[in-house]
Amino acid sequence: MIDQPGILFTILAFLLVIGPLIFLHELGHYAVGRMCGVKADAFSIGFGREIIGYTDVRGTRWKLGWLPMGGYVKFAGDMNPASQPTAEWLALPAHERARTFPAKALWQRFLIVLAGPITNFIVAILIFMAFFAAYGQPRTPPIVAGLVEKSAAVAAGLHIGDRITAVAGRPVETFDELADIVRFRPDESLRIDYLRAGRPENLTLTTHADVERDRFGNEFRKGAIGIISGEQIIAPVPLIDLPAAATKQTIGIVRTMIDTLGQIISGRRSVKELGGPLKIAQVSGQQATLGWKNAVLLMALISINLGFINLLPIPMLDGGHLAFYLFEGVARRPVPERAIEWAFRSGLAVLLSFMIFVTLNDLLSFHAWERLAGLIG
DSSP: EEEEHHHHHHHHHHHHHHHHHHHHHHHHHHHHHHHHOEEEEEEEEEEEEEEEEEETTOOEEEEEEEEEEEEEETTTTTOOOOOOOOHHHTTTTTHHHTTTTTOOOOHHHHHHHHHHHHHHHHHHHHHHHHHHHHHHEEEEBBBOOOOTTTTTTHTTTOOOTEEEEEEEEEESSSSSHHHHHHHTOOTOOEEEEETTTTTTEEEEEEOOEEEEEESSSSSEEEEOOEEESSSSOEEOOOOHHHHHHHHHHHHHHHOOOOOHHHHHHHEEEEEEGOOOOHHHHHHHHHHHHHHHHHHHHHHHHHHHHHHHHTTTSSSTTTHHHHHHHHHHHHHHHHHHHHHHHHHHHHHHHHHHHOOOHHHHHHHHHHHHHHHHHHHHH
């Protein structure tokens, strides 16, 4: 029996998961902007008409918009999407202009924009640090303790006792790292480096594609090679090692995201696996029913996604602004205004098209069209 949470619970879980992450992302921009002496006119969670808000003593309007699908900080002087000086900005008194975003040095503007995505990565690192401190870290060695009959590992010639040292060119220190690399590569040819009786060996095998179904009815296509680990080892992480361990975990997830994106672009993975806000809301509700630990770990994953996506060099995203600043730093001149206008129009079209696509994907995964046809019929 599929156990799905109710719609109200799902909405609440989604807001509780995504809301703090959006707030912290924008808070990163705001905090670095404050440190650089830039006045913030508005700090909004959500877009559209203001539901509630107040103005602080510094003149910043803190508000909540009716559409909780993002947020923004509007800095003084930031009068257009490209943050380019305008005639209105030039007309400001000198003392006011000095507190605006365009008046700041290039490196300051770069840091202010970069602070949002970096904050998302820091949030994920802090969450992983807390979990490692409380529960330890999986440290099961990547040794073949058993083999599944007629599996890829058996066909390729792996033996019990072999110690895997690298998969697809990536070093592995634990069985979990090995499993993570294989899991996201169904039906792919992989090079396996291993030690047998202390001697380095390697072989190539093709992973199986298994379909896993969870209690909520979600299906996952994952890679498998048919090796079994030994007894699971959970080791405590010394306090001094927590930042490095959590950072390594975060970097590993980013690499997996890059791999998955490459698989989708190359056609090795279906675009149907791309999810949007509706899918995130569904997963938020499902994970929340499993307990607060699952919900917090989901927050870490979504936070990494927000940081990664915002760093993509697409105009309208933080990465697009950073790309313009890098050009300005190398060329010693701003990007031409016409080029910026064209880039932002194109970027907006790309983002809107992507949002429509992933939303339709979400609706297809929910079988919304079949249900609608049934109601009409």
